[in-house]
Amino acid sequence: xxxxxxxxxxxxxxGLVGQDRLRRAKVLIVGVGGxxxxxxxxxxxxxxxxxxxxxxxxxxxxxxxxxxxYSTEDVGEPKAFVAGxxxxxxxxxVEVHIHSVALGPENAQELIRGYDLVCDGTDNFAARxxxxxxxxxxxxxxxxxxxxxxxxxxxxFAPGGPCYRCLFPKPPVAGFAPSCAEAGVLGAIVGVMGTLxxxxxLKVLLGAGEPxxxxxxxxxxLKSTFDTISVTRDPDCPCCGKNPNLALLDESILACAASKTxxxxxxxxxxxxxLKAELEGANPPFLLDVREPEELAISAFPQSLNIPVxxxxxxxxxxxxxxxxxxxxxxxARSANATSYLxxxxxxxxxxxxxxxxxxxxxxxxxxxxx
Numbered sequence: 001x002x003x004x005x006x007x008x009x010x011x012x013x014x015g016l017v018g019q020d021r022l023r024r025a026k027v028l029i030v031g032v033g034g035x036x037x038x039x040x041x042x043x044x045x046x047x048x049x050x051x052x053x054x055x056x057x058x059x060x061x062x063x064x065x066x067x068x069x070y071s072t073e074d075v076g077e078p079k080a081f082v083a084g085x086x087x088x089x090x091x092x093x094v095e096v097h098i099h100s101v102a103l104g105p106e107n108a109q110e111l112i113r114g115y116d117l118v119c120d121g122t123d124n125f126a127a128r129x130x131x132x133x134x135x136x137x138x139x140x141x142x143x144x145x146x147x148x149x150x151x152x153x154x155x156x157f158a159p160g161g162p163c164y165r166c167l168f169p170k171p172p173v174a175g176f177a178p179s180c181a182e183a184g185v186l187g188a189i190v191g192v193m194g195t196l197x198x199x200x201x202l203k204v205l206l207g208a209g210e211p212x213x214x215x216x217x218x219x220x221x222l223k224s225t226f227d228t229i230s231v232t233r234d235p236d237c238p239c240c241g242k243n244p245n246l247a248l249l250d251e252s253i254l255a256c257a258a259s260k261t262x263x264x265x266x267x268x269x270x271x272x273x274x275l276k277a278e279l280e281g282a283n284p285p286f287l288l289d290v291r292e293p294e295e296l297a298i299s300a301f302p303q304s305l306n307i308p309v310x311x312x313x314x315x316x317x318x319x320x321x322x323x324x325x326x327x328x329x330x331x332x333a334r335s336a337n338a339t340s341y342l343x344x345x346x347x348x349x350x351x352x353x354x355x356x357x358x359x360x361x362x363x364x365x366x367x368x369x370x371x
Contacts, residue, residue, distance in 0.1 A: 004091075005047050013208040019047060023093075025205045026050040028115040030103050030131055032083040033057075034066040034187065035121030035145050038194030039201065041069065043119075044087040046202055050095045051087065052115055053080040056102040066187030103127050108134035119201055120144040121194065125171045132157065132164035136240045141204050145197040147185055150221035152193035155231065156200050156212045162233040163240040167216065184294065189221040267336055268343075269354040270326055272363045278326075285324040285351075290338045295330065299357055299369040309334045316345055324349045330371070331356040 008014045025048050029036045032055040043051060059067075059074040059082060074082045084096040103111055103122070108130040112118055118140055120131045128144070135142040135157065144164060145154040157163045196217070203209045218227045238245050270278070278285055287304035289296065296306060307315050309329070319325065325347065329335035332354050339352040353360065361370040 004093075008046065014206060018206045018208070021207075022047045022202070022205055023049040025117070026052070026115045027117050027119060027201060027205075028052040028054065028112055029119045029121060030054045030111075030127065031121035031123065032067075032069070032079050033063065033121060033123065034147065034185065034190030035194040035197060036119070037067045037069040037083070038191050039119045039121060039198045040083060040087055041090070042195065042198035043201060044091045044094045044096075046198075047091065048094065048202075048205070050097065050115075052097040052099060052111070053083055054099040054101065054103050054111060055079045055083075056100055066185065066190045068191075103130060105130045105133070109138060112140055113138055115140065117141045117143065117201055117204060119197055121197070128164060129171050133239050136163050136244075143197055143201045143204065145193045147190050147193050149184055150186055150189055152189055152196075152219040152221070153216055154193055154196050154200065154212060154219075155216045156204065158204070158211070158213045161213045162231045163237065165239040166234040166237045167231050169234070169237070184292075186221065189219075192219060192221070267339055268351040270351045271354055272360040275326060275353060275360070276364050283324070285326045286320075287328055288319065288325055288338070289328045289357075290334050291329050291357075295371075298371050299361065301328065301357075304328065309338050312338055312341060316342060319347070321345070321347045322349075326351050326353055328353045329356050331358055 002009065005019055009016060009019050027043055027048050027050070029040050029043075029051060032040060032053050036053070036055070040051060040053065057079050059070045059077050059079055061072070061075050064070060064072065069083045069086045070079070078100050080098045080100045084098050087094060087096050099111055101107065104126065112131070112134045118131055118135055120128060120142055122128055122131070132142060134140075139159045141159070142157040142164065143154075144157060145152065155167070200211050203211045214231050216229050216231050218229065219225075220227075233240065235241050275285075287301050289300060289304045289306045290309040290312060291306070292308050293306060305318075307318065319342070325342070327335040327339045327342070327350060329338075332352060335356065336352045339350050342350045355363070357368065358370045361368040
């Protein structure tokens with residue numbers, strides 16, 4: 001043990017006692033992607049005795065620029081199993097438990113209960129809220145990080161301190177926050193945040209320093225600046241406040257996770273071929289593109305209005321409720337949520353381009369770039 005961990009054992013904040021604490025610690029890493037890869041790597045290297053890996057996904061080629069536990073040969077293999085194999089090779093003294101499932105409100109407590117600490121490396125809000133709520137109920141520490149393009153944020157939510165819902169009380173409307181697949185992300189930025197996440201987890205396990213409890217650390221990658229804001233516990237928080245309502249919390253998570261396929265009424269959609277015919281007709285529809293402005297440089301319809309989906313609630317008054325509108329995004333997911341929202345706001349003739357601009361590129365216009 002001394003040889004492997006010598007460089008950290010000589011730290012007075014670690015020592016042999018601290019190293020033994022790490023050996024006995026059990027950490028659950030939810031999401032073995034851009035954040036989870038560096039977290040898992042550094043915790044395994046540091047000698048954390050038991051690591052649990054939760055991830056239902058398969059390795060894909062577009063993961064590799066930011067998820068260094070995987071290689072080209074791993075494409076198509078389950079992430080959790082591949083990551084587990086790499087970590088065991090790195091440190092045979094670490095016990096790795098594989099949970100190749102999606103975490104949600106129905107299984108969060110079961111997955112988290114046997115661990116001391118959770119590292120939240122998920123990329124969707126439903127899982128983040130499910131992790132938070134389960135950690136509050138079980139009295140576990142939640143080391144949370146997230147990344148958007150060149151920005152990152154990280155905080156530690158611990159018993160007695162504020163929880164994730166104190167900071168963000170309600171999940172956003174489904175689909176109104178673009179994922180990294182839709183908005184893009186720089187791999188090195190994710191690596192910075194994942195490394196910080198690993199450092200915070202080790203500090204908590206060792207009882208060293210001042211973890212980010214009650215503080216949110218913000219990283220701006222383009223400017224290389226860090227800012228810290230205080231987060232206070234909300235006495236009326238529905239999760240950790242005086243009168244928690246767990247049933248209501250589960251409902252909010254399920255609403256956040258809801259997709260267009262779960263709607264009671266089928267969403268009005270149009271295929272690329274049908275849109276082509278209508279655009280060539282006498283009464284073509286108005287095209288609303290809800291992607292981020294940066295995506296328009298890759299491919300775009302020449303005559304369309306761009307309102308990013310995150311701005312639609314504030315800017316939908318720019319549209320004519322009586323106009324025939326087709327909503328467009330990359331693959332049809334964000335546009336489905338935008339279509340649903342506009343219908344709710346009283347727009348009478350709104351349809352979703354079912355396969356997005358990528359479907360248009362595949363099925364109609366080979367000159368348009370698919371991404």
